[in-house]
Amino acid sequence: MTRRRRKPGRALTVVAAVGVIAGTWLLWDGWLRFNYPRRARYPVRGVDVSHHQRRIDWTRLRADGAEFAYIKASEGRSWRDSAFARNLADASRAGVVTGAYHFFTLCAPADAQARNFLAAAPPAAGPALPPAVDLEFGGNCGARPPRDSVLAAVRAFLAPVEAAHRRPALLYVTREFHDAYLAGAGLPNPLWVRSIMGPPRYGGRWMIWQYGNRGRMDGVETYIDLNAFNGTREDFQRWIASPAR
Numbered sequence: 001m002t003r004r005r006r007k008p009g010r011a012l013t014v015v016a017a018v019g020v021i022a023g024t025w026l027l028w029d030g031w032l033r034f035n036y037p038r039r040a041r042y043p044v045r046g047v048d049v050s051h052h053q054r055r056i057d058w059t060r061l062r063a064d065g066a067e068f069a070y071i072k073a074s075e076g077r078s079w080r081d082s083a084f085a086r087n088l089a090d091a092s093r094a095g096v097v098t099g100a101y102h103f104f105t106l107c108a109p110a111d112a113q114a115r116n117f118l119a120a121a122p123p124a125a126g127p128a129l130p131p132a133v134d135l136e137f138g139g140n141c142g143a144r145p146p147r148d149s150v151l152a153a154v155r156a157f158l159a160p161v162e163a164a165h166r167r168p169a170l171l172y173v174t175r176e177f178h179d180a181y182l183a184g185a186g187l188p189n190p191l192w193v194r195s196i197m198g199p200p201r202y203g204g205r206w207m208i209w210q211y212g213n214r215g216r217m218d219g220v221e222t223y224i225d226l227n228a229f230n231g232t233r234e235d236f237q238r239w240i241a242s243p244a245r
Helices: 009-028 058-063 084-093 110-120 147-165 175-182 233-240
Strands: 045-049 068-075 097-103 132-135 170-173 191-194 208-215 224-229
Touching (some): 045 208, 068 084, 068 110, 084 097, 110 147, 132 147, 132 175, 147 175, 170 175, 175 191, 224 233
Parallel strands (some): 045 068, 097 132, 132 170, 170 191, 191 208
Antiparallel strands (some): 045 224, 208 224
16 A cells, blocks of 8 residues: 655644744844844943843843943933933943943933933033933934924033033934934934844944844843944044043
């Protein structure tokens, strides 16, 4: 009797489905990423954090490769991050180069936001990252003001912040916000670009690349944002020690 050979189609379909499910879970849970920047090209790596990362063991995080950290200080006209002071102190003690960032809302006056940020994160002595402002639609209010109004507000925020810190601020931007408001605007500030699906393809010569938003690193129980500096270690040392203008 001739036995009928089973077609492999169903088994292959099941295997493929299991692979897709497993891959999706690994991506969602931070064990896989779309980007793996080469160490030879981007030797200096860092993170950005807020109270969402809960209690961080900065010594372990530094040992796992985090050389710099942007720490959320404030948002809008009055909100302050409850973990900022602790994260700043603990990161500095662990040898991580730190900097503060402000989440800019499109629904609050720029001058009030600048005062809030400077009160929460006054300029630090010694080598440090420049101040940064987070410009994105995600998590923002529903307002979408005209381009000229947003650019005027961003400049109004930057003026007192840069005067206090005596150096240009870094602009964190998503592709959507950049294309809607900043492209061709002529702002001279260095950019911190978000591109988690592949290498950045906007922003010109950016300074920092946020290449992962659900990373896993030792010392942090939750997901963490992963960043790479665009330059050599010597470039990085010159940047954090940037002389006053």
